[in-house]
């Protein structure tokens with residue numbers, strides 16, 4: 001039987017990971033959070049104090065680091081960094097790292113390896129356009145910037161992170177801009193992706209819409 005693959009792309013805070021996890025559970029698919037992988041590399045570069053222009057050092061990190069993931073956690077060289085990769089520092093840095101072609105090539109290779117021989121739902125920015133251009137299903141999730149910022153802000157508040165709603169809005173707006181304007185595999189809707197605007201919709205409503213298409 002052919003493997004089922006679902007690509008779920010969209011800007012920051014559109015609800016991709018929440019929705020992907022639910023669909024993965026319902027349909028018994030492996031969930032792959034590709035954003036977490038870029039965050040892991042960004043975290044390591046920050047931790048080592050490496051500058052974005054120090055290409056050689058970044059390449060060395062890429063060739064040596066070991067990323068392992070399950071549905072809930074991500075490990076870098078054996079260390080659980082699930083919480084660390086969600087810090088404001090990583091938020092502000094990750095898109096700059098994700099612009100570097102070497103970084104992307106390495107992450108795409110890992111993503112394709114994880115996805116081979118499995119039924120997967122993968123969320124990210126370039127899944128339908130680049131990582132899995134032949135995915136069985138492709139979705140592009142959006143929402144207004146106001147709603148995305150409010151959702152993220154509420155999540156961060158619940159975790160006790162000190163941040164204002166304006167800071168969250170600026171951060172995701174900046175990230176979207178960098179992700180959309182980069183040269184290599186930018187964020188955009190694949191021509192054959194189904195676009196779902198999640199503004200004002202409950203999680204259940206969006207899940208139901210996706211399930212409708214998967215039938």
Ligand code: C5P
Nearest residue numbers: 034035036038094095098124125126175
């Ligand atoms: O999905 P998440 O918001 O955690 O992604 C963090 C960042 O990782 C994005 O803003 C983007 O810069 C980068 N990313 C990417 N391609 C992907 C997934 C994430 O460039 N497939």
